[in-house]
Amino acid sequence: MAFDALEDLVHLLTSLPGIGQRSAYRIAFHLIRQDSYQVQSLSDALIQLKEKIRFCNNCGGLCETELCSICSDDSRNTELLCIVEEPQDIFAIEKTGEFDGMYHVLMGAISPLDGIGPDDLRIRELRETLENRGIKEIFIATNPTLEGDATASYISEIFSEKGILFSRISHGLQTGGSIEFADRSTLARSIRNRQKL
Ligand SMILES: [Zn+2]
Numbered sequence: 001m002a003f004d005a006l007e008d009l010v011h012l013l014t015s016l017p018g019i020g021q022r023s024a025y026r027i028a029f030h031l032i033r034q035d036s037y038q039v040q041s042l043s044d045a046l047i048q049l050k051e052k053i054r055f056c057n058n059c060g061g062l063c064e065t066e067l068c069s070i071c072s073d074d075s076r077n078t079e080l081l082c083i084v085e086e087p088q089d090i091f092a093i094e095k096t097g098e099f100d101g102m103y104h105v106l107m108g109a110i111s112p113l114d115g116i117g118p119d120d121l122r123i124r125e126l127r128e129t130l131e132n133r134g135i136k137e138i139f140i141a142t143n144p145t146l147e148g149d150a151t152a153s154y155i156s157e158i159f160s161e162k163g164i165l166f167s168r169i170s171h172g173l174q175t176g177g178s179i180e181f182a183d184r185s186t187l188a189r190s191i192r193n194r195q196k197l
Contacts, residue, residue, distance in 0.1 A: 006032075055087065058129075060105030060122055062087045070094075070103060077101045079136040081129065083155060085109050085143055089179040093141060096188035101139065104129060109147040110154055118154060126155070130162060137165040139194055143178045144169065156197050166197035 006028055013024035031039055055061070056068035063069070070076060070090070080101030084090060090103050106121040129135065140155060142148035156166040169179070170193040179187065 055105075059090075059103045060087065060107060060125070061090045061103055075100075079134055080139065081135045081137070082139045082141050083126070084141050084179065085148065085151070086180065089141065092180050092182065092184075092187060093191065095184055096191060098188045098191040099139075101137075106142070106151065109142055109145070109151040111147040111150075121151070123155075123158075127159075130159060130164070135164060137167060139167045139169070139191075140197070141169045141179055141191070145178075152197075167194040168197050170195050 009028050009031075010021065010024040013019050013027055014021055019027070031042075052064055053062055054064070056063045056071055057066050058071040059068060061068045061070065077100050080099075081104055082093065082099060082101055083104050083106060084093070085106055085108060087105050090105070093099050093103075104122070104126050106123070106126075108116055108121055110116060110118060110121070130138075138155070138159070140152040142151045152168055160166075170190040182190075
């Protein structure tokens with residue numbers, strides 16, 4: 001017995017991060033039991049998400065207009081640039097209240113095993129930012145993983161001639177962990193204790 005509508009949804013759900021076949025079927029069966037109104041609301045929320053939220057033209061973070069609230073905030077320290085892998089890392093760092101500079105989102109990290117090289121990241125945009133704005137310190141807050149460390153080394157090497165100070169999030173963060181899911185006080189400490197490269 002096969003139902004195309006069910007199989008189509010399961011197929012789409014398993015393409016999402018962290019959702020395997022079993023979870024996909026659980027979600028699908030749950031939705032079948034829900035009211036049409038509830039399912040419609042979920043469907044509307046997905047469409048709204050895609051229509052309203054976009055990436056900031058400047059930093060690559062999330063926003064609803066061309067520039068995000070951080071890039072358009074005059075009170076931020078524009079000489080300090082924090083480099084992160086994903087837009088959601090900005091949320092985690094902002095929650096600590098320890099950082100008042102600007103951000104640059106790479107949209108990933110260098111990972112040869114996954115076929116992701118520097119050209120797949122927002123390195124060209126980073127180069128433009130460094131050429132056009134008086135950045136004095138680059139704080140590299142890529143994840144404390146092999147890929148995050150490799151990306152940090154790559155960035156500090158290719159931009160080393162520009163007379164910029166480089167710092168890296170301190171190793172108070174668990175190796176192999178992520179900025180996004182680090183607890184707030186640990187993350188705050190590793191920002192405060194960032195190490196010069
Ligand atoms: Zn921005």
